[in-house]
Amino acid sequence: MQKKPVKKAVIPAAGLGTRFLPATKAIPKEMLPIVDIPTIQYIVEEAVQSGIEEILIITNSNKHCMENHFDKNYELEARLLESGKQCEADLINSIAGLANIYYVRQKEPRGLGHAILCAKSFIGNDPFAVLLGDDVVINEEGRPALQQLIDAYNLIGASVVGVQQVADSQVHKYGIVAPSVHQPACDSRLKKLYDMVEKPKLEDAPSNLAVLGRYVLKPEIFDYLETQGVGAGGEIQLTDAIKRLMYTQAVYAYDFEGHRYDVGDKFGFIQATLDFALKREELQEPVAAYIKELAERL
Secondary structure, X not given: OOOOOOOEEEEEOOOOOHHHXXXXXXXXXHHOEEOOEEHHHHHHHHHHHXXXXXEEEEEOOOOHHHXXXXXXXXXXXXXXXXXXXXXXXXXXXXXXXXXXXXXXXXXOOOOHHHHHHOOHHHHOOOOEEEEOOOEEEEOOOOOOHHHHHHHHHXXXXXXXXXXXXXXXXXXXXXXEEEEOOOOOOOOOOEEEEEEEXXXXXXXXXXXXXXXXXXXXXXXXXXXXXXXXOOOHHHOOOHHHHHHHHOOOOOEEEEEOOOEEXXXXXXXXXXXXXXXXXXXXXXXHHHHHHHHHHHHHHO
């Protein structure tokens, strides 16, 4: 039977952003800019570049400005045009045309698994992607991270989670996968899984391969999310539901290529800001000069 193409994506964005307080008291963490582009726009652009056509963003009642960002703003466009700022008007107009974007609220903060469950009606019986907003991945020389996972799904027809190696000191922060000793020969980066552990202690971790914010899932995952009990942190964990899914069908990990920034972490956010600024023609020289000056003072 021919596999359905992956054309829908879910972006969970209902978190409170407590690690970035007080800024996130009034501004969603997903709207904090890396230079001048909100984090969530990078995530949406990756989805679109990977062939996604419809995106559902899971929000809460305090994130109206995120919805406004991806909507038309006729008054702002008119004022920019009146001022002769055609490039700026084209820029904000292009944001509204990125994709068909829909929204649903997660009424209670019950974890990532529950947030994904809120997308069940939107997804229906289709395979779908999940992109977490805390992970910005840049692969300048190749395919976007999500596209790599979709290509793997098209190859094997099974759910795929995106992974990369993390340091021992970071293992406790992530879902960690246990690859099977029997690996598919079609792609060295593709690994069949036999277990997943959510945020283990280092001594309990089956590997250093961490799930890093990108998934392609078959719709059967909703059967498990609906009956999933609370796990780590007293929340409904997506990792736990995927682990149960493994008992009935194959699940794979794909060690994706690209530089990943953990923008949910303050230092990771600063790293992303500096690196992205250094890639901007108008900022590269002054930012590089400032970094050199700062290094001399330290």
